Amino acid sequence: MDMPLYCSSLAARVPHVSGDGRVNNKFASNHVGSLFFQHQNPPKQILSLPKFDQSRSSSIMEDQKSLGVASPEPEKYYQELDVAVRAVQMACSLCQRVQDRLISKSNDQIQSKDDNSPVTVADWSVQATVSWLLSEYFGRKNLSIVAEEDVQKLSKADASELLVAVVNTVNECLAEAPRFGLKGPDKALGTSEVLEAISHCNSSGGPTGRFWTLDPVDGTLGFVRGDQYAIALALIEDGDVVLGVLGCPNYPMRKEWLSYHHRYHRIITKLTPPTSESWDKGFVTYAMKGSGKAWMQPLLQSNQKLVWPNSARPVRVSSIDDPALATFCEPVEKANSSHSFTAGLAHTMGLRKQPLRVYSMVKYAAIARGDAEIFMKFARAGYKEKIWDHAAGVVIIQEAGGMVTDARGQPLDFSKGIYLEGLDRGVIASAGAILHDKIISAVDASWDSSCL
Ligand SMILES: Nc1ncnc2c1ncn2[C@@H]1O[C@H](COP(=O)(O)OS(=O)(=O)O)[C@@H](OP(=O)(O)O)[C@H]1O
Ligand SMILES: [Mg+2]
Ligand SMILES: [Mg+2]
Ligand SMILES: [Mg+2]
Incomplete structure (x- = not known):
């Protein structure tokens, strides 16, 4: 049986990185598990790393050799992958809540951008949440994020209700961080902190160094129509994508339902609309460059705690070539x-x-x-x-x-x-x-x- 790339828990001891990027050694107390080891010479921002299982690493490297895949340093991005998967799991949960509310009552939480494309409370809230979490874990000072949304519309005088909705949605999501094995804020974020987290994602990328790229809600049109959408987070280093995490909260259990469109289902698919129970399955899929493997894990249900690897299983492309x-x-x-x-x-x-x-x-x-x-x-x-x-x-x-x-x-x-x-x-x-x-x-x- 294949095993996920790594199976440590980030949840045990997490350094608290203050707004200006300083680590103040305040460790989270409300985490599950204790699988951490302390680095001999701790890097500046991150004092503890998830435990790395060397025996598992060798088998991954053997797998890679047999696939002819050049092996990068295997443990280099494990902590980033761990935080990214948990953050995307949280973002999926946030989006599911917002989509349910949007669909159940029409309201003004869907806005149009200058190019007439839609943007919603979920787009800004996911961007703020993921940005805040990445800042906490990797230090704000050296953190570069290239993401889709900005605060222009949210900062306008007539957007105060929208902004309140975003701040509430972010805090509602971050309050759940311990369930996902991450540390949330000690107290609810204020408006300026939320705006700051969104606008921190204004990096312009480029050929050198490390940056994250985030599409907080990809397929916003699908999202507002109650259909498919994704949350996409990737880490790019020296121009190469080294990690990718995709949350697909509405991915159906049966692939035939992928072509189901709420508005047109009778004409296009002739399928009976799936019940919400079977429709809202969803998963998070992820991969690390050079590993020769990609994984998917189910979405965390509201009564569960994320215990790594959360029943992850490998995914593989189809063998059809005709x-x-x-x-x-x-x-x-x-x-x-x-x-x-x-x-x-x-x-x-x-x-x-x-x-x-x-x-x-x-x-x-x-x-x-x-x-x-x-x-x-x-x-x-x-x-x-x-x-x-x-x-x-x-x-x-x-x-x-x-x-x-x-x-x-x-x-x-x-x-x-x-x-x-x-x-x-x-x-x-x-x-x-x-x-x-x-x-x-x-x-x-x-x-x-x-x-x-
Ligand atoms: N004119 C035009 N041409 C091509 N692509 C565009 C265009 N306008 C927007 N976009 C980008 O497309 C993203 C959505 O892609 P999708 O594959 O989901 O398109 S579709 O809604 O299913 O038609 C969409 O991503 P989101 O804005 O995150 O939804 C856009 O980045
Ligand atoms: Mg997009
Ligand atoms: Mg988007
Ligand atoms: Mg968009």
Whole structure:
């Protein structure tokens, strides 16, 4: 039986890092477990690290060798991965609560940004919560985060109700931190602390050093429609995505329900709407670059405590390489990706199944866990893809055995700031090289006659 990458608990002793980045040695008292070891020479910000199981590490490294995967330093990112998975679990729980409220009563917690795209209490609240947690664990001073949202709208005079809703949602979520094995604040955060946590995520990334990238709610349109959405967190070092964590709170138990759309279900799927019990399954999937493995763990239920590895199991891409048997997914909105172009590609390469149109990076998760074989996105000319919309999904698919490139077969470049600069035409993800080559050839054959 495969084991998750590591199985220590972060929960035992956590340094308290104050707002200005100083560690004040105040350890959490309300944590579960005690599997920590003390570093001989503690690094500046982090005084304790999760216990690293050396015997497990060797077997991971052997697995990697047999897969031909170059092994990086195995324990380098374990603490980051541990905090990131727990933070995304918390964010999933936050989003589920907010989505339930949004769906049950229409209210003004859905706003439009300047580009007319939606943003909600959940987008700002997740960004504040994850930013606050990362600051606590890794020190605010050296923490760089590139994330989607800013405080412009929230800081306006007429947004006071919205801001109160965000502050309350953040505090409601952070109060639950101990259940997820993390330390929350000693007292509820004030408005300025919440705004500060959101606006701290204003890094612009780049080719050197380490930064996180966060899409607090990816597929906000799906989120407000009660449909699929994802929470995406990745760590990028010297331009490479080294960790990816994707929370998919509405991922259904049966993959057929992925194509279920609340508004159109009768016409499109002819499936009976799933009950909330079976619909709201969800999971968090994650991977560390070079490990040769990707994992998924179920969402924590309201009566549970997160005990690592929380029943994690490995995920692997599909072995299907015959286009006639493959399923491809793409964005729901035509405005985000040309459906007519992908329909032409599908015809050219012999894809027979109907496209699976799903909101958000859930599409990346679907490929990683073998529920679909291809993801394609061809945005209109002039649109520049942002790093937070792809980083987590890319490393998870790659470690699960799949491929992600642009339409020239080049890797996506996360080293050029907030955009995927130099992206050739579109993003293609697949379960393996045979399908991938066929898609790239089909794009080449169809591109000149397309209107993109
Ligand atoms: N015009 C245009 N073209 C291409 N892409 C765009 C465009 N506008 C927005 N976006 C980005 O698409 C993200 C949502 O992607 P999805 O795959 O979920 O699209 S869809 O809603 O299913 O159609 C969405 O992410 P979120 O804003 O986090 O939802 C955007 O970053
Ligand atoms: Mg997004
Ligand atoms: Mg978003
Ligand atoms: Mg958005």
